[in-house]
Amino acid sequence: MNDKIRIHLADDHQVLIDGMRTLLNTVSNFEVVGFSLDGSTIYDDVLNNETHILVLDISMPKKDGIEVIKEFSKKGYPCKVIILSSYDDLKIIQEVMKLGVSGYLTKQCAGESIVEAIHAVANGEDYFCSTVREKIFNSATKDNTKLNKEKVVVDSILTEREIEIITLIALENSGKEISEKLFISTNTVETHRKNIMKKLKAKGTIALVKFAIKNKLIKQ
DSSP, rough: OOOEEEEEEOOOOOHHHHHHHHHHSSSTTTTEEEEESSTTTHHHHHHHHTOOOOEEOOOOOOOOOHHHHHHHHHHOOOOEEEEEEEEHHHHHHHHHHHHTTTEETTTTHHHHHHHHHHHHTTTTEEEHHHHHHHHHHHHHHHOGBBBOOOOOOOTSSSSSHHHHHHHHHHTTTHHHHHHHHHHHHHHHHHHHHHHHHHTTOSSHHOOOOOOOOHTTTOOO
């Protein structure tokens, strides 16, 4: 039985493709099954080679990475997507998060993080390198004016209290700070947090931030 993680690489630089392929093929449960130098055929390529993980650059000829992700979103994701880009612009990060990517790495941190990222995403987790995580949190936690006070409709699976909790978590409030703001015990906060994680099948705080951004619980 072949239980290898099947990876497709998409970047417009052959040298980077070759280097990534060499690195990833040294990992026993990885198999690089294809690559693309432009975005025009990526959707069909990953379908044809039964890809599990697509590692995708934003800057691509013919069809850029964001256009590719929009195509995936429209047609239904044929595989999970990790962005590997020179860009660390917050607006780009937020846009692809909303479109449903599973990870985002800058090329500066790819060498030390790409293997870990692929394993994490293959296991159903989201993965964002430290540079990207810092930008997400800095944006969400500048001040409470980021809190969206307009009426927001989210998945009915969450209670009103859980929506309050996840919003405050996304704004990087600690359990103690949340308990003080909502006048509940820290144990109650932790119970709510565990329930939220279970309901959303979230594997970490980044997943909760992603949910809050996607559902407009915090302003951009």
